[in-house]
Amino acid sequence: MTAPGFLTVVGLGPGKADWLTPAAAAALAAASDLVGYGPYLARAPEVPGQRRHASDNRVELDRARFALDLAAEGRQVAVVSGGDPGVFAMAAAVFEAIESGPAAWRDLDIRVEPGVTAMLAAAARVGAPLGGDFCALSLSDNLKPWEVVEARLRAALGADFVVALYNPISSARPWQLGAALAIAAELRDPDTPVIFARAVGRTDERIAILPLSEARDAAADMATLVLIGASTTRRIERKAGADPFVYTPRSYGKRA
Numbered sequence: 001m002t003a004p005g006f007l008t009v010v011g012l013g014p015g016k017a018d019w020l021t022p023a024a025a026a027a028l029a030a031a032s033d034l035v036g037y038g039p040y041l042a043r044a045p046e047v048p049g050q051r052r053h054a055s056d057n058r059v060e061l062d063r064a065r066f067a068l069d070l071a072a073e074g075r076q077v078a079v080v081s082g083g084d085p086g087v088f089a090m091a092a093a094v095f096e097a098i099e100s101g102p103a104a105w106r107d108l109d110i111r112v113e114p115g116v117t118a119m120l121a122a123a124a125r126v127g128a129p130l131g132g133d134f135c136a137l138s139l140s141d142n143l144k145p146w147e148v149v150e151a152r153l154r155a156a157l158g159a160d161f162v163v164a165l166y167n168p169i170s171s172a173r174p175w176q177l178g179a180a181l182a183i184a185a186e187l188r189d190p191d192t193p194v195i196f197a198r199a200v201g202r203t204d205e206r207i208a209i210l211p212l213s214e215a216r217d218a219a220a221d222m223a224t225l226v227l228i229g230a231s232t233t234r235r236i237e238r239k240a241g242a243d244p245f246v247y248t249p250r251s252y253g254k255r256a
């Protein structure tokens, strides 16, 4: 009899080794097979005898099916994702594959191990911009039409949410962030703080806090999370040379 297979979708966090949860580290260590995008696999500590299956970052559903096949064969599989696996990442692809796949996949031991998502890491770097109500959008229109992205962005900005933009820009999607910032400029005050948090938790981390009137898409790349403040989001200036704190108060108007 073969050992029972399982599949855990593991969140690696944004990049810093100590932002990997102990539970995620344990799930990586327990796996016989790691499946994921090459640069994410490289972040997982080496385990003797463990097999690594690197793939490119595009065809998530194929990768999910490959991982499910391994688990169905009795392998102990960890599918790795940056940040949290449930936020614009592999966990949804695994469940989509299960829903449309062989009935036996539904009976596999499937787990999701959460991680620190980029939005939370970015917010922590500048203060507490997500202190009020917020909303997260992926600007990628690979998987949904731009009209949907634009309608959601307008609704979120119109409802005065702080807006976190994942996947703001890439060589295949060069104009979407510029378009999103132009929509924000229509609907929000020019002084609204915009945070460009690049590669948070990695050695090449870079954080910029700009007023919306000066926010340009050139400040972002694929590894950047963009946060657009709400009307209530504020800057606290500090001594020359120090970055301001940015926060969104939890209360409106009435103060104790």
Ligand code: SAH
Residues within 6 Å of the ligand: 014, 015, 081, 082, 083, 084, 085, 086, 087, 088, 089, 116, 117, 118, 119, 122, 165, 166, 167, 168, 197, 198, 199, 200, 201, 202, 221, 222, 223, 224, 225, 226
């Ligand atoms: N599952 C990931 C998000 C995947 S979508 C998570 O929970 O964080 C990929 C997008 O996430 C990138 O385009 C970027 O917008 C954001 N991102 C991922 N890691 C990041 C990091 N270390 N710093 C800033 N943004 C990051």
